[in-house]
Amino acid sequence: MTTQAGENGEALRPGDPAELGPYRLLGRLGRGGMGTVYLGEERDGRRVAVKVINRELAGEGAFRDRFRREVTAARRVRRFCTAPVLDAELDHDPLYVVTEYIEGPSLEKAVAERGPLPGSDLEGLAVGVATALAAIHGAGIVHRDLKPANVLLSSTGPRVIDFGIARALDAADGPTRTGQFVGTPSYLPPELLRGEPVTPASDVFSWGSVVAYAGTGSAPFAGATVPEILYRVAHAEPRLDGLDPAVREVVAAALGKDPRNRPSVQDLLDRLVGHGRADPARLAETLKATWHGAEPAFAQTPARPSHTPAQVSGHSSGQAPGDAVAGGEETRRDARPDGFAAPGAGRSG
Known part of the structure; x- marks a missing residue:
């Protein structure tokens, strides 16, 4: 890249x-x-x-x-x-x-340079990515390659890119045309490794991994080698130490090994919002009004120098720390704006 x-x-x-x-x-x-x-x-x-x-x-x-x-x-x-x-x-x-064209850093780049997202920024990220999945699934598409590099932090909120296109690489008789997996191992669902169908529940698993990375700075199944990562995805419990309690329970549910037991995307939104059935379209508008933006979101930590002014749809900036790549692809705020009430937490943006 x-x-x-x-x-x-x-x-x-x-x-x-x-x-x-x-x-x-x-x-x-x-x-x-x-x-x-x-x-x-x-x-x-x-x-x-x-x-x-x-x-x-x-x-x-x-x-x-x-x-x-x-x-x-x-x-x-x-x-x-x-x-x-x-x-x-x-x-x-x-x-x-x-x-x-989406101007703003990828989640991968932002966390690598400035550290995990704090408080309401993390909740806004979780809601925004789940809202994007609601739109994607509503069109009959499974993303299949949701990862931090495919989430951009724009001035109006998180944006998910590259949805659905990865499927064009799939062969009819295998996971991909080369027999390898497309994507970053830490964010792949275990059913893919078992040769089972990829469904919207697979994106829910990847959502949990992305939110865990955003909140801790590390993928929940990170490892030094591809086999180690894939083994952890298939068999180990996720590492969620340090993840904000406001999202930890729903992230843990999303990372269940059995896709039949994971919450749906609508369940994710309902649990994150915390007051009845959530409307993805209205949540998207709320995010635009309450999102702090890519730069202010990390005001606690001085930014390290960067020569990358923007990330863009269709562009993966590389691999997340601690992840090997398979398939050849490569100021905490006390006052929270109204918008989302995460389980056990106050109002957030």
């Missing part, structure tokens, strides 16, 4: 396109196993993220069919707490998908 440099990311390289359809490309934002992400600009000046699919994948008929199905489904996802798909080229080379 390349590192961003300057306002427009890394400079375009020889051979990179200058334009794709109506989009002018300004720079490279990253590269992963599926393709290269560029910062693009529409004719009216609005910036977008453009993910161009690798030629070797685009040349496979089965991949193109899966990619078309998954992007078509992703375009149905409601916008709240996600980076919506705006456009796509599904028929002619090069294949690409265009999403909203």
Whole structure:
């Protein structure tokens, strides 16, 4: 994965396109196993993220069919707490998908540089990511690769990116086209390791791992090697030491080994809000009004220098501390704004 440099990311390289359809490309934002992400600009000046699919994948008929199905489904996802798909080229080379440009660090980068999220920021993160999953599942999609690098901390709240597209890499007779797992092992659900179907409950497990990382600075099944991590995911209890009690109980429930016993996404939201049935659309609007933003959220800890001005939809910034990567992919506030009441806690934002 390349590192961003300057306002427009890394400079375009020889051979990179200058334009794709109506989009002018300004720079490279990253590269992963599926393709290269560029910062693009529409004719009216609005910036977008453009993910161009690798030629070797685009040349496979089965991949193109899966990619078309998954992007078509992703375009149905409601916008709240996600980076919506705006456009796509599904028929002619090069294949690409265009999403909203989200400015702000990934959760992975923010926690690695500034430490765990405190208090109401953690609760807001938990609610925001669960709200995004409600929108994604509502469109009939399972994210499949929810991890800290795929959660961006924008000025209007957490945004989940790269939903559904990972499935295009799956082969009909195995977990992926290469027989490996796509994603970061610490955030994979145990049923995937057992060869069982991936369902919305699988995303709930990944949600629990992401929130645990956000609140402690470490993945709950972190280890030094991929086999060690996978063993812990499948058999060990999660490490939740230091996780805020306001979210610990619901996170522990989400990390159950049996997907049938995990709470649904709606259950997560109901328990986090703490007053009846939660409406994801209204929660998304509340988050916009009460979210502290990516920088103020870490006012307790001086930020270490960073040369990365923004993360972007479709770009994974790397691996979380203590995690190996499989599949080749790579001021605590006393006054809380009204919005969410976590179990056993006061009001939070």
